[in-house]
Amino acid sequence: MALVASLNPSAGQPGYSVPMDPIGSVRGTNTPAARPGRRAVVANDLRELRGPTTGVVELPHRLFWQPDRHVDLDRPGMLPWMYETVLTEAVRADELHTWLHGPTLVRLWRTLYLPRGVRRAWEQRHMMLRVRNIAA
Structure with a gap:
């Protein structure tokens, strides 16, 4: 199951999401995440x-x-x-x-x-x- 993190939750601006692997990497990369969506x-x-x-x-x-x-x-x-x-x-x-x-x-x-x-x-x-x- 993938986790999704909103990286731009500002009111009035559309947010965007980066799919996250459950093990803590940005999906599609081998970049470990400090938090969902942030390397x-x-x-x-x-x-x-x-x-x-x-x-x-x-x-x-x-x-x-x-x-x-x-x-x-x-x-x-x-x-x-x-x-x-x-x-x-x-x-x-x-x-x-x-x-x-x-x-x-x-x-x-x-x-x-x-x-x-x-x-x-x-x-x-x-x-x-x-x-x-x-x-x-």
Whole structure:
């Protein structure tokens, strides 16, 4: 059964739909989706990711739609939460470069709660994220 996502739901303007495969790809392509109808954005090189790992940051409104967008990365659970948010909501590579840190992403990867399309896109591009911890 195919899922359908409206990409232009503006009032007064006709919307258009993109058929989605149930596994989270835009139908007819091999492009994993972050959300229905929107492809996942993946950094070309994890070394390009040099974002913060401690302290208080303020996410842009485009990534986090709350009036107070400050995130204290030193509070338990907030760093993984920010990574999940950025990985899911980013639409440009510069957003990934600004907010994610490569070694931290690798360390947190297995514990992050991500849409299937996002996880698949990142693991296709970065083999090291696919490695399972056999000792666990």
